[in-house]
Amino acid sequence: MKTVVINFLKKAFPFIMVIALWRLSGRFWNPGGILAMIPIFYCSFVKNTPYFTIFAVLFCFLIDYNFDTKLFWTVIYCLTYAINGFQNYINFSESEFNAIQPFMIFMIISLFLMSMMHMNWTVLFRMLWIFALVSILYIPTTQLIKRVSYD
Numbered sequence: 001m002k003t004v005v006i007n008f009l010k011k012a013f014p015f016i017m018v019i020a021l022w023r024l025s026g027r028f029w030n031p032g033g034i035l036a037m038i039p040i041f042y043c044s045f046v047k048n049t050p051y052f053t054i055f056a057v058l059f060c061f062l063i064d065y066n067f068d069t070k071l072f073w074t075v076i077y078c079l080t081y082a083i084n085g086f087q088n089y090i091n092f093s094e095s096e097f098n099a100i101q102p103f104m105i106f107m108i109i110s111l112f113l114m115s116m117m118h119m120n121w122t123v124l125f126r127m128l129w130i131f132a133l134v135s136i137l138y139i140p141t142t143q144l145i146k147r148v149s150y151d
Contacts, residue, residue, distance in 0.1 A: 013148045014043040032067035038141045046092045046099045076110045098142040
């Protein structure tokens, strides 16, 4: 019985982590629950967790709700998922450092597009702060997912 529960928690950990990071949104440290994009990106493109795609789309929609954007993160995620499905040259699962470079490219393009909606210095510095925050926390978060989810 104990191993069944442990195996369930290992499989459910990425899902639980997305929910926790989205729920712990704060104005400065986790605006709009954006830190939930780390496990969403990792478990969708690098680790390929079963049944995670529909969950990721739902939480991208919820991040949009917190950010008060109209389907921005959902469209960016779906577009990235489609582009990743059509390419054969880049394998994120074999990238070094848990594919931090593709994640940083994904985030900088997304945040740049978001900042173009209302361009001013405050928005620019806020987007740079969000980019720095998610980039710094990417490696520890993905290492935690990797250690808990794998045997």
